[in-house]
Amino acid sequence: MIDLDRHQSLASALDEAFDRYASDLCLIEADRDRERARLTYREVRAAALLLAGELAQQRSKRVAIVMTNQSKWHVAAAAAFRVGATVVPLDPKLTPEEHGALLKHAGADTLVVEHHLWRRLAYDGCAIVTEAPPGAELKGARRFEECAGPEPAPVARGRDDPACIVYSSGTGGRPKGCILTHGNYLTQLKALLDKYRFERQDRYLSILPTNHAIDFMVGFLGPYACGATVVHLRTLRPEFVKDAFPRYRIAYAAVVPLILKNLQTGLEEKFRALTGPRRPLFSMLRWLNRVLTKRRPLLGLSRRLLKPVHRGFGGALKAFFVGGTFTEPRMLRFFYDLGIQVANGYGLTEAGTVVTLNDFDDYRPDTVGRPLLGTEVRIADAGPDGIGEVQVRGPTVMKGYLNDPELTAATIEDGWLKTGDLGRLEPSGHLQLLGRRKNMIVTAGGKNVYPEDIENVFEGLPAKEFCVFAEHVLAGGKGERLLVVLRPDGREYLTELRDRNRRLPDHKRVSAYVAWDRDFPRTASLKIKREALAEEIRAAGGGTVVDL
Amino acid sequence: MRTQEQTETELLDLAAAHFKVDRKKLRPQDDIFQKLGIDSLQALELLTRLERHFGVELPDYELQGVSDFRTLAERIFVRL
Numbered sequence: 001m002i003d004l005d006r007h008q009s010l011a012s013a014l015d016e017a018f019d020r021y022a023s024d025l026c027l028i029e030a031d032r033d034r035e036r037a038r039l040t041y042r043e044v045r046a047a048a049l050l051l052a053g054e055l056a057q058q059r060s061k062r063v064a065i066v067m068t069n070q071s072k073w074h075v076a077a078a079a080a081f082r083v084g085a086t087v088v089p090l091d092p093k094l095t096p097e098e099h100g101a102l103l104k105h106a107g108a109d110t111l112v113v114e115h116h117l118w119r120r121l122a123y124d125g126c127a128i129v130t131e132a133p134p135g136a137e138l139k140g141a142r143r144f145e146e147c148a149g150p151e152p153a154p155v156a157r158g159r160d161d162p163a164c165i166v167y168s169s170g171t172g173g174r175p176k177g178c179i180l181t182h183g184n185y186l187t188q189l190k191a192l193l194d195k196y197r198f199e200r201q202d203r204y205l206s207i208l209p210t211n212h213a214i215d216f217m218v219g220f221l222g223p224y225a226c227g228a229t230v231v232h233l234r235t236l237r238p239e240f241v242k243d244a245f246p247r248y249r250i251a252y253a254a255v256v257p258l259i260l261k262n263l264q265t266g267l268e269e270k271f272r273a274l275t276g277p278r279r280p281l282f283s284m285l286r287w288l289n290r291v292l293t294k295r296r297p298l299l300g301l302s303r304r305l306l307k308p309v310h311r312g313f314g315g316a317l318k319a320f321f322v323g324g325t326f327t328e329p330r331m332l333r334f335f336y337d338l339g340i341q342v343a344n345g346y347g348l349t350e351a352g353t354v355v356t357l358n359d360f361d362d363y364r365p366d367t368v369g370r371p372l373l374g375t376e377v378r379i380a381d382a383g384p385d386g387i388g389e390v391q392v393r394g395p396t397v398m399k400g401y402l403n404d405p406e407l408t409a410a411t412i413e414d415g416w417l418k419t420g421d422l423g424r425l426e427p428s429g430h431l432q433l434l435g436r437r438k439n440m441i442v443t444a445g446g447k448n449v450y451p452e453d454i455e456n457v458f459e460g461l462p463a464k465e466f467c468v469f470a471e472h473v474l475a476g477g478k479g480e481r482l483l484v485v486l487r488p489d490g491r492e493y494l495t496e497l498r499d500r501n502r503r504l505p506d507h508k509r510v511s512a513y514v515a516w517d518r519d520f521p522r523t524a525s526l527k528i529k530r531e532a533l534a535e536e537i538r539a540a541g542g543g544t545v546v547d548l
Numbered sequence: 549m550r551t552q553e554q555t556e557t558e559l560l561d562l563a564a565a566h567f568k569v570d571r572k573k574l575r576p577q578d579d580i581f582q583k584l585g586i587d588s589l590q591a592l593e594l595l596t597r598l599e600r601h602f603g604v605e606l607p608d609y610e611l612q613g614v615s616d617f618r619t620l621a622e623r624i625f626v627r628l
Contacts, residue, residue: 032596068609093612116609235608237592262589464587488585519581519588526588 001197001226004190009157009182011081014224018045021227024201027071031234033243037071041227044075051079051128053149054142055110058126062165064088064108065211066099066117071232072130072144073210074220076112084155085110087164088177089211093523096120105175106165106402112144159183165402166213168349177402184352187395189221191372195359196319196343198226198252203316205244205253206232213353214254214323238262246314254321257328258526260342264334267309290337297360302339309338319343323354328459332365345369346433350417352396356431367430372396378416379425386424387434387448391416422450439530441470441482447507449482451530454508457500458484462493465520465528468510473534475542481511483545485537489515490546498548514543550628556621559598563617566597576618604628 002020007013018041026041039047055063063080065087067073080087088106090099092114099121103111109125111118115132118141127141157163163182167175196218198204206219223230231248233240241259244250255263274282289305292298299318303310310317319341322332327344335342345357346368355377358369371377375394382388393415400408411418420437435450443449451468458466463486471481490497490513501509514537521532537543550558556576564571567584574583580591588611595606604627614620 068607092609095613116607235592236589237596237608238589239593239596258587258589464585517582517585518579519586519591522588 001193004186004193004225007186008159009081009161010163010185010221011078011084011154011157013186013221014078014081015045015154017041017224017227021200024227025229026224027074028203028229028231028248029071029234030231030244030248032237032240033247036234039071041224044071044078047075048078048082049151050149051075051112051144051147052082052152054128054147055079055083055085055149056152057149058110060085060110060126062086062088062106062108063110063112064090064103064106066090066092066111066113067130067209067211068092068114068234069206069209069215069232070114070234071230072112074230076128076144077210077220080110080112081157081163082154083152084157086162089164089166089216091167091211091523092117092209096122099123102167102175102177106167106177157182159186160399162399166349174404174407176404176407178349179399179402180349180352181399184396184398185217185221187374188217188352188354188372189225191374191396192217192354192357193222193225194373195357196222196252196321198223198228200227202226202228202251202318203248204228204230205241205248205250206230207236207241207259208254208256212254213347213349214321217353218252218254218321238266242266245317246312249314249316251316251318252321254323256526257322257331258522260320260322260327260331260335264331267312267338270312286337289339293336293339296363297336297339297341299339299341306339309340313340321345323347328456329365330459336363336365343369346390346421346431348419348421350398350411350419351375351392351394352398354396355390355392355419358430362428362430364426364428364430367426367432369431370429371431377425377431379423380416380418382424387422388424389437390419390421390423390431390433392419393417422448443480443482443507449508454482454484454504454510457504458497461496461500463487463490467520467528467530467533469530469534471511471545474514474537482509483512483514484510485514485516485533485543487516487518487520489517491515494548501548510548512545512547514545516543550625552621552625555602555625555628556618558601559617559621559624562597562601563594566594574617576621577616579615580617580620581615598624602628 002016022042026044027039029036063085065076077087088108112128115129118129128144129141130144159182162179164180165177168178204223208215210216210220233244285305289302322344332342345354347354356369356371378391379388380391397417422437423431423433435452439451441449454468465487467485469483471483521529560574599606610623
């Protein structure tokens with residue numbers, strides 16, 4: 001691994017990686033079941049330098065990247081860092097209007113973008129377009145593949161200089177552009193690699209686009225610092241995601257809970273399909289593995305005991321990283337008991353991605369783990385139950401919001417970042433996260449209820465999607481009750497729904513459900529957009545409410 | 549060569565067969581997710597079936613912003 005303490009900027013850290021691992025495999029790009037390209041570290045640097053030459057000629061200072069999950073994302077970022085520019089990663093799933101607004105807000109003078117996304121955009125800065133079909137009308141934009149400027153000299157940047165402007169809410173409302181410095185990233189990277197280090201040539205499967213903060217850390221900077229290989233899969237289709245693990249002998253992958261759930265369902269179906277003596281034999285081996293790995297994971301042992309499961313993932317899998325939202329403890333336990341570690345954590349863009357991360361020395365899937373090295377977490381204004389606002393201080397906390405000193409001052413006080421999330425710190429140092437403050441519901445009885453907390457209890461019901469709201473949110477101001485929105489209709493499993501609901505304390509019980517048959521709106525990282533869903537339901541007159 | 553209407557009809561036939569829903573209940577203007585009762589990952593699975601049937605490549609992003617069968621059929625049609 002390269003020595004991150006020696007570096008002042010991401011460009012210089014990447015440069016050392018390019019030198020040190022020059023002939024190692026850096027990137028594999030795969031689409032469905034086909035492989036498109038393989039590039040060594042030397043070749044990635046060469047590609048980045050060609051683009052950097054163009055950026056230097058354009059005098060680019062802020063380079064926005066709007067691309068789906070692919071290797072040119074890395075090339076574009078490495079090129080921008082080389083010329084000392086700030087990178088603005090944008091979510092490719094936003095609408096053209098949202099892209100336009102954020103590009104303007106960020107003051108992006110250059111845009112590196114996939115052709116199909118660029119076609120829909122109105123952007124008058126310098127556009128560099130990838131994968132444009134031959135003969136496509138580019139109206140002054142440049143083709144990425146034809147960029148071949150002379151190699152520019154590296155532009156030095158310090159730890160306090162901005163590296164990226166990352167938008168923490170691109171879905172309406174006031175744009176919040178978090179300024180993250182080179183120092184923020186270098187410190188965060190060191191702390192992450194302290195817990196989970198890639199071995200040279202370990203393979204990381206990238207299925208989330210690199211604008212996603214987790215993929216940026218563990219699917220770009222992390223592997224490069226260690227000389228690992230990143231496999232980009234340009235589709236999220238479950239059948240190809242499953243195949244990619246054995247095909248490329250993947251060691252790590254970052255996923256969102258929805259994808260993890262899909263993998264779990266696939267495994268459960270296979271277990272159910274076992275016939276004859278194989279079924280009890282497998283159950284016994286699973287039990288044995290659970291007992292033997294109770295205190296700590298024993299990867300070698302689990303791989304031997306539960307060979308078919310591990311072989312299905314290629315036999316090299318070490319861990320999944322999961323983040324982006326709340327992950328159900330039972331799902332984490334399901335994988336852990338099979339000898340598959342799922343590192344869940346808690347993070348937010350304002351804190352440079354990760355704040356806490358679960359490790360396996362003292363695994364607590366009911367929590368989001370302990371703070372990373374160098375990061376302090378405290379609970380402000382805690383009530384008698386120990387629950388209060390999670391606040392974070394440390395070297396990974398952002399410099400502030402772009403062009404918004406007022407919001408910055410309201411968010412960071414005396415170095416403490418006010419996250420707006422509610423949690424409780426356990427004596428062991430594990431953080432229990434209860435929900436987002438903005439989602440918190442105050443019941444008629446004056447109790448605070450966190451929808452995420454209730455949703456955990458409904459996990460595993462045969463509903464495809466569900467989401468808990470206060471009635472007045474869906475019914476335009478009226479009603480104090482708690483409702484769960486279910487898709488599809490809950491009639492088929494009403495008994496189980498009622499049973500689970502009964503297990504909740506009185507004040508957390510939902511009173512009714514709303515049957516909803518449209519796909520829930522989600523962000524690129526597949527988080528449910530609660531506000532947008534509530535708005536759809538309000539627009540439809542509140543949906544059909546069925547009392548439980 | 550298929551017409552746009554033929555593409556639409558074939559898309560509806562395939563979707564009905566793949567997700568085991570009554571073909572008679574599907575209309576081009578219907579919402580894909582609502583009518584089939586599927587989530588975004590399942591919708592992506594349908595793309596693979598469509599690719600094989602129509603012999604064209606349909607990247608995941610072709611589903612972005614699509615909610616009804618007609619729009620999806622249009623996106624397939626321009627790639628034929």
